[in-house]
Amino acid sequence: MDFDLSVAQRKRFADIGSAVLERFGELPPATRPQLTRPEWKAAADLGLAGLCLPAEYGGQGLGALDTALCLEAFGRSCPDTGLVFALCAHLLACAVPVRDFAGDEVRGTLLSGLASGDLIAANAMTEDDAGSDVGHLATTAQPVDGGYLLDGEKSFASNAPIADLIVTYAVTDRSAGFLGISAFAVPRELDGISVGPPFSKMGLSSCPAARVRFERCFVPRRYLLGEDGGGAAIFQHSMGWERSCLFAGYLGLMDRQLEQCVEHARERRQFGRRIGGFQAVSHRIAGMKQRLEGARLLLYRACWLLDEGREHVEQTALAKVAVSEAAVANSLDAVQIFGGAGYLSPTGIERQLRDSVPAMIFSGTTDIQRELIAREVGL
Structure with a gap:
């Protein structure tokens, strides 16, 4: 059992993160309008719209785990989680069923347009x-x-x-x-x-x-x-990809969020000491780290099973619940760590919370995922 990423995977993660940070790294205004086609095309030009689509149609031909790693890098470097979600919905809920089930007459044209971002x-x-x-x-x-x-x-x-x-x-x-x-x-x-x-x-x-x-x-x-x-x-097939790979974007959000909280806890001083020296803060950050790493392992396992062609319903449901609940819990903790500044829009912390809440609803609610898990264990 190997828990390490390959050199190629690490390089791809770093390259995507750097490219996304350069293009989308600035925190959008609090009253962010809906994304524009030029913004969409900019993300597509980085290869993000065709990660798991066949190379012959302009995609990268990646499996589920490598797709998830790329989306995690996207989510970590892009503070506009709405853009991350929009692209994931395009790729996983739409392009994947076209990839696997479209007829020969339209498959090539549709996939080429979806991979390039010319089609949304x-x-x-x-x-x-x-x-x-x-x-x-x-x-x-x-x-x-x-x-x-x-x-x-x-x-x-x-x-x-x-x-x-x-x-x-x-x-x-x-x-x-x-x-x-x-x-x-x-x-x-x-x-x-x-x-x-x-x-x-x-x-x-x-x-x-x-x-x-x-x-x-x-x-x-x-x-x-x-x-x-x-x-x-077909819908259940696409949900297998969405419930695993899409939520990698939230792993990226939580990773960036944790880094922000650690930096703030090191710099912010109260009562003559760094707030990171208080257990009320340090233990909260430790809990954030624990939730993030546990969710990451569950998601990577679900993606690996998907790539191996093995049964993955229970594992994708477990991963979806773990990531979405961790994203909400960590975001609430981040607001507490930042205090009043976390409630204000310029830090981006309150936006992370608002962007995390729907993760417990879309792609099958948390309650539905627990029903799936209960069924898979034999109830």
């Missing part, structure tokens, strides 16, 4: 009455000559306001249950698609999210992912 993708699964209960979608896809007619509304689609491609899921056979859902990679330019205004959110503010409505939207059959009825399995 949004994942549209969640509905008003189908959040955690994704088996009860209301959106339908009626088979017609040459394709499908999509009808329905998705309630929360990250990247939708700027997306060129929408990966979505709809019921094609209500009587078939799990096998009655199909997946589609839908070009935004098709008639019958409307995207609502961007949501105002607690955190991840630079990543735009909105409703997406399909009204008798004809989708040619070539944009079907996999086979009819394979959508639920």
Whole structure:
């Protein structure tokens, strides 16, 4: 069992971190507007939009663990976690199912655009009455000559306001249950698609999210992912990648945050001594370090299992819970360590907390992950 990274992995981590720091290292304003296409393209030009996509289409051809390491470096060097999340949603929830399930007729074109960043993708699964209960979608896809007619509304689609491609899921056979859902990679330019205004959110503010409505939207059959009825399995496949690799970005956030707290505890003085000399502060930092390292090991293991083609449902759920809960707990501790300064926007500490809270909701809530874990241990 080898816990060390290879020389190549260390170099890639350092190179990405340096490039991201140079381009995105400045803390965005507190009233950060939503990301722009030039910012998106700048991240894509660093190779981040195609990390795990095939090299023949412009990607880097990396496995899950190496993808996670790159995203951790991205999250560590980029203080705009909304941008990190937006790119991860594009890559893991959208590009991965296109990579693994798109037909030959569109696969190359879509993957090339996704890897280069010329195409921005949004994942549209969640509905008003189908959040955690994704088996009860209301959106339908009626088979017609040459394709499908999509009808329905998705309630929360990250990247939708700027997306060129929408990966979505709809019921094609209500009587078939799990096998009655199909997946589609839908070009935004098709008639019958409307995207609502961007949501105002607690955190991840630079990543735009909105409703997406399909009204008798004809989708040619070539944009079907996999086979009819394979959508639920495709979604679970993409969630395996998202629940492992995406949360590496939060490892990066916590690593940067811990460094900030240590530096502050060394420099800030109260009662004639550095505050890091008080156990109330030093033990809090020790707890932050423990949570970070435990979450990191769980996430790396989940990614390794994914690369090995082994069963990983329990491990990805454990990693997702550990990382998301650690991110919130560490951010609360960081606010306490910085005190009043941590409550103010210029330090970026309060933003880390706001950006961490949704990690316990998206990609399957913490409660849903615990249900998965309980099922896997035999309950």
